[in-house]
Amino acid sequence: MNVMPGDSEIVRRIRQGDKGQFESLFRSSYVSLVRYARTMIKDHDTAEEIVQDLFFRIWKDKDKLQIESSLNGYLFRAVHNRCLHHISHSKVVEKYARETVMFSSGIADDTASLVNYNDLQSRIARILERLPSRCGKIFCMNRFEGLKYSEIAEKLSVSVKTVEANMGRALKEFRKALAEQ
Amino acid sequence: MKETNDTGKFTDREWEELAAHLSGENTANGDILSRFAEEDEYNTMKYWKDLREMDNEREINVDRAWDKLHSRLRDNGLMSEEPVVKRRFLTPAFYRVAAALLLLVGIGSALLYMNNNGLLTRKTIVATNGDQKNLEVTLPDGSTVILNRNTQISYMPGFGRGERSVTITGEAFFDIVRDEARPFTVDAGKAMVEVLGTSFNVRAGAQEAPVEVYVKTGQVLVKGTGEGSELVLEPGFIGTVYPDRSGKSVNTDPNYMSWNTGLLVYDGQTLDIVFRDLKKVYDLDIVADDPEILSNTWTSPIDNQAQETIIRLICASFNLAYEKDGDVYHLKRK
Numbered sequence: 001m002n003v004m005p006g007d008s009e010i011v012r013r014i015r016q017g018d019k020g021q022f023e024s025l026f027r028s029s030y031v032s033l034v035r036y037a038r039t040m041i042k043d044h045d046t047a048e049e050i051v052q053d054l055f056f057r058i059w060k061d062k063d064k065l066q067i068e069s070s071l072n073g074y075l076f077r078a079v080h081n082r083c084l085h086h087i088s089h090s091k092v093v094e095k096y097a098r099e100t101v102m103f104s105s106g107i108a109d110d111t112a113s114l115v116n117y118n119d120l121q122s123r124i125a126r127i128l129e130r131l132p133s134r135c136g137k138i139f140c141m142n143r144f145e146g147l148k149y150s151e152i153a154e155k156l157s158v159s160v161k162t163v164e165a166n167m168g169r170a171l172k173e174f175r176k177a178l179a180e181q
Numbered sequence: 182m183k184e185t186n187d188t189g190k191f192t193d194r195e196w197e198e199l200a201a202h203l204s205g206e207n208t209a210n211g212d213i214l215s216r217f218a219e220e221d222e223y224n225t226m227k228y229w230k231d232l233r234e235m236d237n238e239r240e241i242n243v244d245r246a247w248d249k250l251h252s253r254l255r256d257n258g259l260m261s262e263e264p265v266v267k268r269r270f271l272t273p274a275f276y277r278v279a280a281a282l283l284l285l286v287g288i289g290s291a292l293l294y295m296n297n298n299g300l301l302t303r304k305t306i307v308a309t310n311g312d313q314k315n316l317e318v319t320l321p322d323g324s325t326v327i328l329n330r331n332t333q334i335s336y337m338p339g340f341g342r343g344e345r346s347v348t349i350t351g352e353a354f355f356d357i358v359r360d361e362a363r364p365f366t367v368d369a370g371k372a373m374v375e376v377l378g379t380s381f382n383v384r385a386g387a388q389e390a391p392v393e394v395y396v397k398t399g400q401v402l403v404k405g406t407g408e409g410s411e412l413v414l415e416p417g418f419i420g421t422v423y424p425d426r427s428g429k430s431v432n433t434d435p436n437y438m439s440w441n442t443g444l445l446v447y448d449g450q451t452l453d454i455v456f457r458d459l460k461k462v463y464d465l466d467i468v469a470d471d472p473e474i475l476s477n478t479w480t481s482p483i484d485n486q487a488q489e490t491i492i493r494l495i496c497a498s499f500n501l502a503y504e505k506d507g508d509v510y511h512l513k514r515k
Contacts, residue, residue, distance in 0.1 A: 019260060023247065031241045039232070048241070052250045060259055120228055142204055143232040149206050150487065159489040167204060168197030171229065172188050178223035179188075 007071040007133050014058070015065050022062075026055050029072070032140035033079050040083040040121055050082045072136040073129025080125045123177045131173055138163055139170035190220065203229050305340075308333035309351075312464070315441065320347070324357045324365065329440050349385055354397075354441050356380040369394075372422035375402040381414075382438060394420045395432055403427070436462075443485040449478045452495070463488065466509040467495075474501065474512055 013021040030051060037047035054075070058065060067074045128136040134156070141147045141155070142163075149163045156163075191199070195213050202214060203226055218226065254260035307318045309328045316328040322341045326334055332351025340346070346366040357365045359378025367374040369385035372392040379399025385392045394403050396414045403412040405422040412420040412429050419437075420429045435446045439462045447455060453475040459465040465488050469475050477499050483491055492503050492510050504511045 023251075026247060026250065027243050030243050030246055034241050048246060052246060052253075055250055056253060059254055060257070120231075124232075143229070146233060149201070149204070150490070153487040153489070154485060157488070159487060161489070164197045164201055164206075165193075167200040168193060171200035171203065171225075172191075172193075172196045174229060175223065175225045176188055178225055178228065 007067065010071060011065060011067050014062050017062065022055075022059055025071075028137075029075055029140075032144040033075060035144040036076060036121070036124070036140075037079050037083050040080070041086060046086065047083075050086060051079060054078050054082060069129035070131065070133050070136060072131075072133055072140065073125060073127075076128050076140075077122075077125040080121055083121075123180075127170070127173050127177045131170060134158075135166040135169055138166045142167060191217070204233075304335045304337055306333060306335040320345075322358055322360065322363075324355065326356075327354045327441055329353060349383055351386065352382070352384045352440065354380070354382045354438070371406060371424055372420075372427075373404045375404070376400070382441075392422045394422075395437060396420075397438075445483040447479045447481065447483075449480055451475060452477050452479055455479045455483075459483070459491065463491070465491065467492070468509055468511050470511055470513045474499065474514070 010021055010025060014025070033051045033054075034047050037050050038044060041047050041050070128139070131139065138152055138156070141152045142149070147155070149160050149167070152158075152163050153160045188196075191213070198213055199217055201207050251260060307316065307328065309316045309330055309332050311330050313330060318326045318328065318334065320326065320336070320340065322345055324345075326347075328334065329352040332349070332353055334347050334349045334353060336347040341363065343363065344366070345360070345363050346368065348368040350370065355365075355367065355376075357376055357378050357380065361377050365376050365378070367383055369383050369392045371385070372394065374381070374383060374394055376399065379401055380397040381399075381401050382395040382397070383392070384395075394401060394414060396416050396418055398416055401414045401420075403414060403420045403422060404410060405412075405424075405427040407425055407427075410422065410427045412422075412427055414420045414429055417431055418429050419432045421427060436444075436458060439445050439458065443462060445455075445458050445462060452469070456467045456469075456475070459467060479495075479498075481494070481498075483494075486494070488510075492512075495501065496503050496512065500515050501512045502515050504513070
């Protein structure tokens, strides 16, 4: 049967230099993370580079790898911050602010407050930190990779019912996060 | 907090229905939807859908991305050159078995090393245990091998320099990159398989069983241990090699490669055969409480559906009910 190692186990193995575990984490989260980066950065190649660069750093500094919340949340938050960094660096901040309707108030000038910016994407990163690992994974596969419930069930070797239940939970958290200011 | 309490207006079941509807899975009952829409001052429905409506026209190629990252890590001295292993089904037990095997091989190799007067003979070994199948291994020459359960392949450090050879026990599907200058050989114990560039399946299981080689594309040369036991196999043929004889025949079993493809097709086989295949291919355990259930016949293809879906399909077809006990599905008459 398919047993997914828990987040802390995955982190522990990567810290110990387990290449297979690192590769498997990369393969299972790459598409979701690139799609997520694409919601913030309009350039596809840059989005891919940002995610690859994140994984490069993770492996390079693996002995310093410390993840308090969920692994999924960590990855999404890291991609989020890198995207913001990229945006502020390419001096398209204002353009981005105009184009992104999801922003709810004005835009800050410096990178530090940009990171704290309370937009939809950063809420997603927060939701993913709160959701159990598998639930967050299912949410990403459905919302970012566009997989149907049945396809997710198959990929993760779980029942469609399990996917349903997890998606229900994810929606509830999503709604809660939107309500929080 | 008022906002958070709002989420309490719906039961978990209702959240599930809402999520399924908003994700385009099914049509939820209109009542919950309109109740939710009324409460939806935070635009949950819109944002939920927005996440999906991004520009997805560019395909994201994970293999290519991994190759790129891997070579960057390698160029920076952060990762060594090794076979790339795609773990499709991870189990901690696998790591333990693999680690134990590697340790054993390490000890074995060290002994050989001393024996061979300084020749480096440390093999690369990839192995699967009984819970694991479809482990894909990329060899240094770019050829791929997919391992079934309880399978092990190994090759020496010089692989690809002058010759390409691997040793196998168990069952694996090989897709070999064509290289006329360097023939590819598989040592399967009782048989030796030699190709230039083809795809084929080798089944080298129990000691007493023959070695079977099934060819998907190209041409394959199979040599037994006896004299004159050479076989040339074309696509669609299975060569069977016993210690003292060998022969070839056209494969008539449409499910021969199901362990790899996941596709099972039937043409009126009884359920006991179907269940045996499901165990082999999907590790799905089904028990019929009434043996008569097993004599029903089956004609639909099964193609990588989720376990639950397969069970429901069977139950619906024969008016059965099921109960799940651990990993085992029990079927009974309604």
